[in-house]
Amino acid sequence: EAxxxxxxxYLVIGTGKKITLECSQTMGHDKMYWYQQDPGMELHxxxxxxxxxxxxxxxxxxxxxxxxxxxxxxxxxxxxARPSHTSQYLCxxxxxxxxxxxTQYFGPGTRLLVL
Amino acid sequence: xxxxxEDPQALSIQEGENATMNCSYKTxxxxxxxxRQNSGRGLVHLILxxxxxxxxxxxxxxxxxxxxxxxxxxxxxxxxxxxxxxxxCATDDSGYSTxxxxxxxxxxxxx
Numbered sequence: 001e002a003x004x005x006x007x008x009x010y011l012v013i014g015t016g017k018k019i020t021l022e023c024s025q026t027m028g029h030d031k032m033y034w035y036q037q038d039p040g041m042e043l044h045x046x047x048x049x050x051x052x053x054x055x056x057x058x059x060x061x062x063x064x065x066x067x068x069x070x071x072x073x074x075x076x077x078x079x080x081a082r083p084s085h086t087s088q089y090l091c092x093x094x095x096x097x098x099x100x101x102x103t104q105y106f107g108p109g110t111r112l113l114v115l
Numbered sequence: 116x117x118x119x120x121e122d123p124q125a126l127s128i129q130e131g132e133n134a135t136m137n138c139s140y141k142t143x144x145x146x147x148x149x150x151r152q153n154s155g156r157g158l159v160h161l162i163l164x165x166x167x168x169x170x171x172x173x174x175x176x177x178x179x180x181x182x183x184x185x186x187x188x189x190x191x192x193x194x195x196x197x198x199x200x201x202x203x204c205a206t207d208d209s210g211y212s213t214x215x216x217x218x219x220x221x222x223x224x225x226x
Contacts, residue, residue, distance in 0.1 A: 004157075033213070042218040043158075043203070050212075058213070090157055102207055102214055103148065106157030 003027050006091050006107035013081055014115050021076045021110045023091030032074040033104065035090040036060060043090065049074055081114045088112070121204060125221040134191040136220040138204030139184075145207045147180055148214070149189050152201045161189075161202075194224045 004025040013019055025032065030051045035043040035058075045058030049068040063085070064078050074093075078085055088111050092104040122137045138147070146165045150158040164171045164180045164187065171178045177190040191198055201221050205214040 006157075031212075035216075040201075040219075040221070043216040045213055045215075048213060059215075088155075092157075102212075103160045103163060104150075104158070104205075104214060106159070108157050109155070111155070 004091065004093055004105050004107040006089075006110050008110060009108060010111045010113075012113045012115065015080075015082055017081050017114075019078050019081055019112070021089055021091075021112070023074045023076070023107055024072050025074075025093045025105070025107075026072060027093060027095070027105065028071065029093035029095050029105070030071070031094045031102070032068065033092040033094075034058075034064075034066060034074070034076050035092065036062065037088045037090055037109075039088070047076065081112075083114045086112060086114050121202070121217045121220040123220060124218070125223070127223045127225065128194055130194060130196055130224055130226050132194055132224075134194050134198070134222055134224070136189045136202050136222070138187045138189070138217055140187075140204075140206050140217075141185065144182075147178075147187050148205045148207070149176075149178060149187075150203045150205060150216075152203065152219070154200070158203065191222075194222075196224050196226050198222060199224045 007022045032049045034047040037043045044060035046062040047066040088109050090109045091107040094102040094104045120139050148163045149161045152158045162173045164178050175192045180187045201219045203219045204217045
């Protein structure tokens, strides 16, 4: 089991609410990622980080934002949730020192339902 | 960025049978990885094959890579009910620093 954690595991909220999905890892990995995945579908990269104070947008346009103030922590925030944000959000990390060969370690995911 | 495409989309077999899944991609890669995802969970890394390798084994898993055809296959031998999951290929695109995942194959192994 990878040492990467996500909270909450499930979240049901109303439209317009601000939410933060937490992700933390204890492996000391430099690189971290957020993916969005609808049931039975592929993963879409929405944000990633090379390390502290680094954040990059992924392939899928997202209204969410991320921050990386500490190596182990990579929270994702939605300022105003909408039903279209309903999905599963997966956090992952990898060791940057291995160069471009990246085995990613995933958290258990957060299932978000916006009513 | 490119995207891997798994084939078939879904596969249903009996315990003890072999399961083969295929992945195709579009551009040059440094390596290709396979991951497993149990229902509603995160992904778990299974195996990585580099672009200069043609075949790799890990337990009941066998992965092949054909860079001329831009394709890979994952073979699970003597499948078990516990192998029921979705399987994704992911490519570390040459020149990029992220992985691109395919759409996945859903495998159902019945007792």
